[in-house]
Amino acid sequence: MKALVFDRKLMRYAAAHVAGSIVPGRGAAVGPLRLSDIDPPELPGPEWVRIRPRLSGICGSDLATVDGTSSRYFEPIVSFPFTPGHEVVADTDEGRRVVLEPVLGCAARRISPPCAACGRGDLGNCERVAFGHLQPGLQTGFCADTGGGWGTFMVAHESQLHAVPPDLSDEAAVMVEPAACGVHAALRAGVTEGDVVVVLGAGTLGLLCVAALRRFTAAGRIIAAAKYAEQQRLARDLGADSVCEPDELPRLVRRMTGSFAYDDQLTGGSDAVLDCVGSDASIAQCLAVVKPRGRVTLVGMPAVVKLNLTTLWHRETELVGAYAYGSEARPDGGRVRTFDLAFDLVRTAGLDRLVSAVYPLAEFRAAIEHAASAGRRGAVKVAFDLRQEKERYR
Amino acid sequence: MPRPGFVFEVDRSAPPTLFWRGEGFGLEKLPAGRSRVIYPAEPLAPLDDIDGAIRAALLHPIDSDPLPARLFPGMKLTIAFDDVSLPLPKMRRPDVRQRVIEAVLDFAAAAGVDDVHIIAALALHRRMTEAELRHAVGDRVYDAFTPRGLLYNHDAEDPDSMAFLGTTPQGEEVEISRRAAESDLLVYVNINLVAMDGGWKSTATGLASYRSLRHHHNVHTMQHSRSFMDQEQSALHSSNWRMGKVIRAAGVKVFQIETTLNTDTFPSPFQFLAKREWEWTARDRGTYIATTASLRRTPSRVARGIFQSMEAPHQMTSVQAGDVEAVHRVTTANIYRQQLTPVEGQTDILTMGIPYICPYNVHSVMNPILVMCTGLGYFFNMYRGKPLVREGGVVIMSHPTPWEFHPVHHPSYIDFFEQVLADTTDPVEIERRYEKEFAEDEWYRHLYRTSYAYHGVHPFYMWYWGAHGLQHAGRVIIVGGEPRCVRRLGFMPASSLDDALEMAADVVGRQPTITHLHCPPLVMADVT
Numbered sequence: 001m002k003a004l005v006f007d008r009k010l011m012r013y014a015a016a017h018v019a020g021s022i023v024p025g026r027g028a029a030v031g032p033l034r035l036s037d038i039d040p041p042e043l044p045g046p047e048w049v050r051i052r053p054r055l056s057g058i059c060g061s062d063l064a065t066v067d068g069t070s071s072r073y074f075e076p077i078v079s080f081p082f083t084p085g086h087e088v089v090a091d092t093d094e095g096r097r098v099v100l101e102p103v104l105g106c107a108a109r110r111i112s113p114p115c116a117a118c119g120r121g122d123l124g125n126c127e128r129v130a131f132g133h134l135q136p137g138l139q140t141g142f143c144a145d146t147g148g149g150w151g152t153f154m155v156a157h158e159s160q161l162h163a164v165p166p167d168l169s170d171e172a173a174v175m176v177e178p179a180a181c182g183v184h185a186a187l188r189a190g191v192t193e194g195d196v197v198v199v200l201g202a203g204t205l206g207l208l209c210v211a212a213l214r215r216f217t218a219a220g221r222i223i224a225a226a227k228y229a230e231q232q233r234l235a236r237d238l239g240a241d242s243v244c245e246p247d248e249l250p251r252l253v254r255r256m257t258g259s260f261a262y263d264d265q266l267t268g269g270s271d272a273v274l275d276c277v278g279s280d281a282s283i284a285q286c287l288a289v290v291k292p293r294g295r296v297t298l299v300g301m302p303a304v305v306k307l308n309l310t311t312l313w314h315r316e317t318e319l320v321g322a323y324a325y326g327s328e329a330r331p332d333g334g335r336v337r338t339f340d341l342a343f344d345l346v347r348t349a350g351l352d353r354l355v356s357a358v359y360p361l362a363e364f365r366a367a368i369e370h371a372a373s374a375g376r377r378g379a380v381k382v383a384f385d386l387r388q389e390k391e392r393y394r
Numbered sequence: 395m396p397r398p399g400f401v402f403e404v405d406r407s408a409p410p411t412l413f414w415r416g417e418g419f420g421l422e423k424l425p426a427g428r429s430r431v432i433y434p435a436e437p438l439a440p441l442d443d444i445d446g447a448i449r450a451a452l453l454h455p456i457d458s459d460p461l462p463a464r465l466f467p468g469m470k471l472t473i474a475f476d477d478v479s480l481p482l483p484k485m486r487r488p489d490v491r492q493r494v495i496e497a498v499l500d501f502a503a504a505a506g507v508d509d510v511h512i513i514a515a516l517a518l519h520r521r522m523t524e525a526e527l528r529h530a531v532g533d534r535v536y537d538a539f540t541p542r543g544l545l546y547n548h549d550a551e552d553p554d555s556m557a558f559l560g561t562t563p564q565g566e567e568v569e570i571s572r573r574a575a576e577s578d579l580l581v582y583v584n585i586n587l588v589a590m591d592g593g594w595k596s597t598a599t600g601l602a603s604y605r606s607l608r609h610h611h612n613v614h615t616m617q618h619s620r621s622f623m624d625q626e627q628s629a630l631h632s633s634n635w636r637m638g639k640v641i642r643a644a645g646v647k648v649f650q651i652e653t654t655l656n657t658d659t660f661p662s663p664f665q666f667l668a669k670r671e672w673e674w675t676a677r678d679r680g681t682y683i684a685t686t687a688s689l690r691r692t693p694s695r696v697a698r699g700i701f702q703s704m705e706a707p708h709q710m711t712s713v714q715a716g717d718v719e720a721v722h723r724v725t726t727a728n729i730y731r732q733q734l735t736p737v738e739g740q741t742d743i744l745t746m747g748i749p750y751i752c753p754y755n756v757h758s759v760m761n762p763i764l765v766m767c768t769g770l771g772y773f774f775n776m777y778r779g780k781p782l783v784r785e786g787g788v789v790i791m792s793h794p795t796p797w798e799f800h801p802v803h804h805p806s807y808i809d810f811f812e813q814v815l816a817d818t819t820d821p822v823e824i825e826r827r828y829e830k831e832f833a834e835d836e837w838y839r840h841l842y843r844t845s846y847a848y849h850g851v852h853p854f855y856m857w858y859w860g861a862h863g864l865q866h867a868g869r870v871i872i873v874g875g876e877p878r879c880v881r882r883l884g885f886m887p888a889s890s891l892d893d894a895l896e897m898a899a900d901v902v903g904r905q906p907t908i909t910h911l912h913c914p915p916l917v918m919a920d921v922t
Contacts, residue, residue, distance in 0.1 A: 248812045255809055260837050 001040045002391045003151025004364055006065060007032045008080035013068045020067025025372025027067035028365045033084075035364060041147040041155045044134055045110060048155050049092050051100070052392040055174040055358065056149030057087030057383040058371040060205065060278075061301050062141070066368055071303040078142040079135035085149025085384070086141030089164060089173035090156075098161040099176045101339055102139040103324055104146070108157035109134050117326075121335050124184070124324030139324075150361065150384055152391040162339050172352035174383055175208075179351055180342035182208025185299040185322035186217055187329075189272045194220035196257055200246065200286055201276035202226030202235045203374065204354060204381050205299055209274050211349040214239025216341060221256060223270065225249040230378040238349060246285070253289040264288050265311065271295075274322075278302035287311045287319075297322045358385035396436035399735030399917050402670070404429040409671040411910055413792045413891075414747030415874055416760055417697035418689045419667065420792075421682075422891045429908040430741070432782070433670055434917035437656035438732050440709030444490075447713050448497045451651065455716030456724065461498065461581075461649060465505035469578040473498055474548075474571070474601055477516035478526045479753035480585040481655055482914075485708040490653045492532035494583045494713070498651075499535065511573050512545040515582070515600030517607065518842070518849035519754070520803050521547040526757070550603040550849070551839045558605075559644040562636040566609035568644075571601040575646050584652040588776075588916060589623045589729050592652045593722035594638030595631070602637075604833050604851060609633060613821040616861040621775035623918060625726060638718060651715040652725040655708040657732060657915035664704070668915050694796070701750040702757050733918040737782065740921065742906035743898055744783035745891070746773045748793035749914055754848065754856065759800040762879050763807050763815075765793050767856035770863030770870065773911055779921040782909045786868040788898040790891070795875030795883075802846050806838045810853035811882065819884035821861040829854050868901045 009032040016031025027033070043050065062084050064070040086102035103123045106114035109132025117125035130136035137143020140156065147154030164173045186209055191197055197219045199209045206224065213219050224235035225246040232243045244252045250264040259268030269291035275282050278300030284307055286296040292315040299322045312319060325338030345351065356379035359367035364384070371382035386392060402408070410421035411431055424431070441447045452461040465471065475491045478484075495512065502510055512531065514522050527545065528536045539545035548571055549555055557572040574580045574597065582600075586592040599607060609615075610633035616622065618629040625631045641648070660667050664685075666678035674682070689697055712728040714721045750760055752768040760768075769791040774781065783789060799808045814828050829851060832838065838850025864870075870885040871894045880887035888894035898906060911917065 242813070244812060244816075251809050252813055254837065255813065255831070255835060258836060260840065 001038060001152045002361060002389060003036060003038055003083045003147065004033055004361060005036045005038060005081045005083055007034070016066065017068030020069060023369070024067065025063065025369035028368040031066060031068060033066050033364070035361060040153040041145060043155055044145055047158045049158060049161070050153060051090035051092050051098065051156050051161075052153055053085065053088050053090045053149045053151070053386045054097070055089050055170045055383045055385055055387070056085040057174050057178065057381055058368060059087055059178065060203065063368065063372050064301060064303070067372070069303060070301070074138070074142070077130050077136050077138045079137055079144040082137065082142055082144050083148035083151040083154070084141050085151070086139045087174055087177040087383070088149035088154075089170050090149070090154070092161070097164040097173070099164055099173050099339070100140060100149070100156055101160045101162060101180070101325075102141055102177065103326070104129055104134060104137050104139060104143055106132070107159040121327030121337070123326035125326065150364070152386055152389050162343070168347065169352050170387070171355040172346050175346050175351040175354060175381065176339065176342045178204055178381070179208050179212070179345050180325040180338045181205060181299070181322075182212040183216060183341045183345060184325040184328065184338050185209050185274055185297055186212035188320065188322040189213070189274055189297045190295045190318075191217040191219050191272050193218035195271035196221045196223065196253070198223045198225065198249065198253060198270045198273040198286070198289060199235075199240070199276060200225045200249065200273060200282055201300060202231035203276065206276035207231070207234050207238055207354065207380060208351070209276055209299060210235050210240050211238040211351065212345055215345050215348060223249070223252060223256060228375045228378065231375055234354070234380065249285060250289055257291065268292070269294060272297065274299050276300045280305040280307060283307055287317055290317055292316060294318070295320060354380040355383055356380050357382045360385060361389060396438055399433055399435040399733070401735070401737055402431045402433060404431060412667065412671060412747070412912065413745070414749040414914075415792045416748065416794045417694060417701050417750045418686065419747065420686065421671070424908060424910060425895070428905060429910065431910045431912050432735060432737060432917055432919055433912045434657055434668070434915040435732060435735065437658040437709070437915075438711045440656060440711060441713070444710050445493060445497065447710070448494055451713045451715040452497060452501060455649070456714055457720040458649060458716035461715070462501050462505060464579050464647070464649060465502055465507050467506035469507055469509065470576065471502055471507050471510045471579050471581065472574045472577040473510065473512045473581045473583060474515040474574060474597070475512070475530065475583040476585050476591075476596070476600065477514050477519055478522050478530070478756045479519060480591065481587045481706065481708055482751050482753060482756070483659065483704050483706040484529060484756065485655070486705045487529065488532060489530050490585055490655070490710055491530045491583050492535065494651055494653065495531055495535055498581050498583070510539070510544060512539050513571060513574065513601070514547045515596065516548050517600050517602055518550055518604065518852050518855075520842070520846045520848050523846065548601055549843055551843050556603050559646070560640045562640055564636060566633060566637060567605050568598065568637045568640040569603045569606040570597060570641065574601050575644065579647050579649055581649045581651060584650070586652050586654050586725050586729055589625065589726055589733070589918065590628070590630070592725055593631070593634065594641070594718055595634040596650065597641055597646075597648055598634045598637035604849065606637070608833070611855045611858060613825050613858050613861045616858045617865055620862060621777050621781070623775050624778040648718050649715065650718040650721045651713065652721050653710055654712045654725060654728040654732065656711045658707045658709055659915040661704060661707060698750065698759070730918070733916050734778065734920045735917050737919040737921045740780060740782060740784040741787070741909040742784060742902035743788045743790060743895070743908045744774070744781075745790045745792075745908060745910045746913065748773075748791050754852070755800070755803075758803045759798050760793070761799045761804055761807055761811070762795050762797065762883055763811060763853050763856050765791070765795050765872070766883050767859045769860070770867070771856065771859030773913060774860070774863035774866075776911065776913065776917065777919045777921050781866055782911065782919050782921060783867065785866055786901070788869045788871065788901050788906070789863065789867045790871045790873060790894045790898065792873040792891070793875060795872050795879050797876055797879040803848060804853070805841055805847050806832055806835070806850040807848070807853040815882050815884070821858055821864065824854065824857060869898060871897055
């Protein structure tokens with residue numbers, strides 16, 4: 001089978017780091033990622049099925065991996081070589097069209113009883129992602145045993161699969177997994193009725209957070225900081241009440257919240273901030289514009305950052321992460337799977353329009369460079385299109 | 395005998411015309427046979443004995459008892475004076491205000507008046523700094539009054555220091571400085587640089603609050619002031635005069651002192667800027683070349699410092715005192731005597747070079763909103779009769795229009811530019827949706843009261859100032875402006891005057907008639 005494979009080659013990883021820091025996405029050209037003919041992954045157990053990806057998105061965490069900028073934190077919870085790709089809409093051998101929920105939790109790892117997190121349905125917090133009968137891998141797409149969406153075949157545990165309604169396009173379906181991240185982040189942000197909420201960054205995740213906040217929370221005013229014109233247009237369209245460029249954010253939040261200011265540090269601020277960038281500067285800005293005792297939710301994957309946390313200490317700011325998904329609390333006290341909410345969001349917000357470009361696997365370097373500069377090029381989600389790959393029909 | 399202003403028809407032999415471009419200038423060749431340049435009058439001769447003229451005005455006022463007769467021991471006397479927005483550029487010391495205030499204080503001392511307050515009547519402008527106050531009133535007055543808290547900036551946001559006097563028949567609320575309102579006599583010391591200045595506008599605007607100002611500083615008023623420099627056709631003037639009646643009816647006694655200056659605007663090395671180009675001497679041309687060459691290499695911050703430090707050799711051409719309205723009639727005639735220039739008919743295009751300064755960026759940055767206000771507000775409205783450009787015509791300004799703001803002076807301008815103009819440039823829409831939020835923003839209030847910031851609502855007024863121009867012009871182009879910034883203003887950027895004329899072609903055709911307003915020095919067109 002044909003697949004993009006990411007191997008543990010330190011020299012190439014270092015080269016990717018250098019190239020990626022000069023031109024985002026250039027790590028694909030010099031790093032460990034290669035297009036290969038490999039054996040299809042074997043089914044790890046009886047509840048596993050073979051699936052053939054149709055579309056597979058390129059995520060920010062994929063780009064960090066390819067460009068060699070992801071944190072070493074992940075080393076124990078990934079296994080090499082792996083085929084990336086965890087935003088997947090695929091066909092099963094029986095002809096079902098499915099979306100993959102990629103977290104490799106206790107169920108997929110045949111761990112019984114499940115860990116406390118999996119027991120609650122908080123799949124993203126699974127405590128066993130490096131254990132069980134599978135090699136380590138926090139998600140499909142980072143595990144040597146499962147293959148990934150950037151290949152013509154992969155394997156998935158039945159618990160990972162969500163049926164795609166017939167009327168939902170592949171473009172819509174491939175947005176379900178990132179939409180689930182947005183939904184989980186929006187619900188993790190602790191938004192209460194009438195809150196002023198800031199979303200910093202308007203790449204795929206930022207836009208999905210805006211849409212999810214509007215759909216699933218009672219936020220009063222949503223402010224989106226977006227760098228590029230198309231991102232600004234989409235943010236407004238998906239539910240942001242005010243949109244500005246990132247460097248204009250402190251002034252806009254100040255005015256919207258009736259705050260005072262010293263330089264860029266507000267005395268008050270927004271009730272909640274979702275950081276969908278994950279850099280030193282973005283997190284610092286979040287801390288500067290959130291109100292005392294407000295919550296900053298890190299949605300974009302940060303790596304090593306240098307921060308002055310005096311403001312966090314002084315203003316008793318909550319700093320929380322939002323990773324993946326699992327289940328969310330319902331107002332009646334019950335739980336609902338994040339993916340169910342994500343399907344709803346994709347449909348109601350028309351998120352298929354966020355798929356800006358698709359590429360065949362053979363053009364992976366161009367695809368990754370496009371994804372890495374999506375905002376500047378007026379794009380949002382870039383995906384691999386495997387529907388025409390001959391291999392998947394063998 | 396100074397020559398009056400005149401209209402020069404550009405022919406093939408005409409030299410290129412000077413265009414201001416912020417902290418710089420350049421020469422442009424206007425199309426021959428269909429362009430004209432309106433030149434200001436040469437500076438009128440100053441009064442021979444300025445201090446003597448001031449004393450004479452105070453002793454022989456118009457429709458009023460002499461000032462000494464209105465002063466008595468134990469009275470409350472308040473002297474208000476125009477703020478840092480006048481004159482432009484700032485004048486060489488001694489400032490006219492200093493001379494007048496010292497004369498008034500001499501009379502007050504002689505009359506045994508010891509309860510005197512001196513107020514910088516800045517309305518919603520920024521507070522004046524110590525240096526600016528010293529420059530305006532002189533060190534002697536400053537040192538005598540400031541330490542005792544008797545010389546200060548007007549604070550329109552201090553509820554305790556404002557007094558509500560009533561409403562006009564049109565429902566306009568009149569609220570002015572309590573100290574001024576409760577004084578036995580308010581002496582207002584004006585510098586009347588343009589025809590809009592002075593009269594009841596001094597007290598009804600300079601000492602007023604937002605509650606009062608919003609009744610005439612609004613889009614409707616500005617769109618119905620054609621122009622706001624022409625008292626007969628100015629809704630702004632009418633509103634201030636109605637408020638004046640309320641002030642008078644409330645028992646406030648005003649002794650108005652108005653002064654006019656000549657158009658001697660630039661110190662000696664730069665006097666060529668006020669000359670007609672064909673009269674430039676070899677020395678003038680050399681100065682022009684040397685100045686433009688060095689300015690090209692000078693960082694904008696440094697250039698700004700150089701220009702802002704320039705002090706004009708303005709001289710007083712008249713001083714009159716007494717009853718507000720009677721005084722103002724004489725003052726207006728004196729302003730017209732200096733500035734009014736007869737012009738026949740309108741043209742398709744009006745061009746103007748926007749200089750480095752306007753009333754709201756003294757010692758500060760000429761930000762994009764002020765560029766708009768100077769062009770479409772002040773310069774466009776320098777007419778009586780009808781605008782210099784026909785309705786639907788094109789206004790072309792030249793200015794670098796950088797995306798730059800003074801963070802201390804203009805904080806609400808930054809937000810206005812980033813948050814309001816990004817949404818809409820329609821003055822009516824802006825007023826309806828945003829004005830109240832900005833006007834009542836506590837942070838802007840705080841900065842206005844304690845720092846040196848213009849009031850939160852001030853950028854709105856600047857935009858409204860250009861509302862008539864915006865409504866009248868079919869297109870506005872800024873030559874040399876930073877494209878992103880110019881587009882944010884809703885205008886079109888052009889890299890050269892030729893490009894701008896090309897861009898204007900689809901509005902006014904390929905052979906448009908053109909008027910260039912050669913300003914500063916100030917000139918007001920009397921268009922028939």
